[in-house]
Amino acid sequence: MEVMMAELSAEDRDELEKGDFAFPKQRKEPLENASHVRNAIARFNQVKDVTDDERDAAWKRIKAAAKKFDIEVSEKSWREIGTD
Template identity: 55%
Template sequence: MKATWKHHEDNKALDAKERNDLPASVYAFPEKRKEPLNNASHVRNAIARFDQVKDVSDHEREQAFANIKAAAKHYGVEMTETDWHDLGKKPPPPTRNTKSQPDLKLDKQPSKLQPDALSIFRDADIRRATLLHYTLSN
């Protein structure tokens, strides 16, 4: 889809009146006048919040994506997304590798570890780990 975005000479922070005075061609969503793209900061914001924009059709999102790409190129904002479906999505949080950790089973009393698990954590090891933790946290 061809971008409808056009550079606007004023790329400063906007108050409500100035934002209302902008031409529709400055917005990512020109028909709804959502997400102004008048400077690099606004372009980065439009990329990050793209999936949060409400009450727009898929066609409007496609148009907005083309507009954001054009504005990003103009303002030198790096964009790695190649499709509008990718905009605004955050990568999943890193998962912990639990396979290398010992399986600590609890017996009937949750406060006590079973003897085989206790052999892993000797008193000296616990003291060293506590001292290391205290040293690193201060």
């Protein structure tokens, strides 16, 4: 599955609340639309300098956003991403 990078200008990104990101402290992986949610899942394992606890919390935010935008997520945990 190819995931296209969702467009978000620096200005628009700066206007997002911290809670609009999978990783709010780092302001990484915005979740404000379906395209960004898909992108956050695809790029999840590329996020650097975060703890497993931060990944657990980010995964919960991603799952909630996926539900909001009616995106099916087959992985039950972020640890399952990329494993088949």
